[in-house]
Amino acid sequence: MEYAHLGRSGLLVSRIGLGTMNFGDATDKPASFEIMDTAIDNDINFFDSADVYGGPQSPDMEKGYGASEEIIGEWLAKSGRRDEIVLATKVYQPMGLGPNDRRLSAYHIKRACEASLRRLQTDHIDLYQMHHVDRATPFEEIWQAMEQLVQEGKITYVGSSNYAGWDIATAQLTAESRHFLGLVSEQSQYNLTNRAIERELIPALQHFGIGLIPWSPLVMGVLADCPSTSDRHGTRN
Template sequence: MDSADVYGGPQSPDMARGYGTSEEIIGRWLQKSGHRDDIVLATKLYQPMGTGPNDQRLSAYHIRRACEDSLRRLRTDHIDVYQMHHVDRATPVEEIWQAMEQLIASGKISYVGSSNFAGWDVTNSHLTGRARGGLGLVSEQSIYNLTNRAIEQELIPALEHFGIGLIPWSPLAAGVLAGRPAAGEDTVRRSQQSPEFERLSAPLAEYEALCSDLGHSPAAVAQAWLLHRPVVSTLIAGARTVSQLEAAVATLDITLDDATLVELNRIWPGPGTAPQSYAW
């Protein structure tokens, strides 16, 4: 179960009202359900939670305060995976790890993950954490889907080398890989994604035909493809309804054969691995 301290707010540093709503919802569910130990609880920090200089980024001061605030909203005494929402190149990586180590030592977090890091950011952070005697990073969240495979060049090779799990976000490319809505169906999504549907009309037509032949929805195939990638540990489904959540869970039972994977790679080709992709 994944969240972030900033989720639920207006995503603006001068409008803090509403920040933390997502964590509060999860916290209420955890308290009522009694299933805290049955899930892996993850959240993130970095984004502005106020207008002050210490209300954002990854200083040791902000990390400590942000963790305490998240624990309060989540109504728990520990976070399983505490993730840096973005890389902070203005804060020494040693300072970041010192703060994370203190949280681990106090039992407030168990593991450290990253999100939206480049390959060299993951390498730098992970090796620094290991050199200080810790595990380093255990996961990286990044945008990754059939239409956006840029991280295959350098980030995924780095993750595979170090044994760090990948957690893709936007697995459906903001709804594009759910297929083109029929007339009158989900008009909000159709209007929001119409430029992308137009730009990707040719591969989408082939993709939807393939999914029809497979007997699965385009959304299910897109998520199943990610789960077939060895580096992927899980994914951020981003369901808005119960039916979407149930469909995402059902994706776990879908097996794509080698011929299907080859065809998906033809329709949605990746960039290849660096430096072979551009220098060989």
């Protein structure tokens, strides 16, 4: 397995990461446990989740959201392999019916992090990612909340997801003004059928030294069955 630094940080993560969006939904607990065992046995150390993963991603349902984190937490407790992985999760999506049970207010970030820690059965999250941009909350407030979580030892690094280049610049310049490390990674959709982030986002990430974590690199399996050009001509790579 090849490893790379996550952005400009000193953290090394496997080039292949394990996404757990379907744990608890399309993938039941026994299968999820087997997948995680196989991943770590093959030296994959980056596990990515979100508080809302594992169901319909809607708090209007009686159950479902939070299931992915719960399954990971049970596996961590059973396997004892917490220190062998870089554990990532996310905050933003609705996790309840209240007006403050979503987005990126300092109020919700604090409560969402503590809830994720309980479900994951761990005392810290290695990479805490903002799942979407919250333009109603100033980055000064967001960074104040993240700084507090870092100081408390509940999170180690902060990342973003689904941000535009302008959002990356705004977030990072605000963090730098507070003498805070800020973002170390951005998670965006990136594959051969969707290369839009090459125009502005990737240059912004390169400028600020922020790592890129592509999601859906195979377009939910669509590209997994596509032969390469060389294959069509009778040769193999």
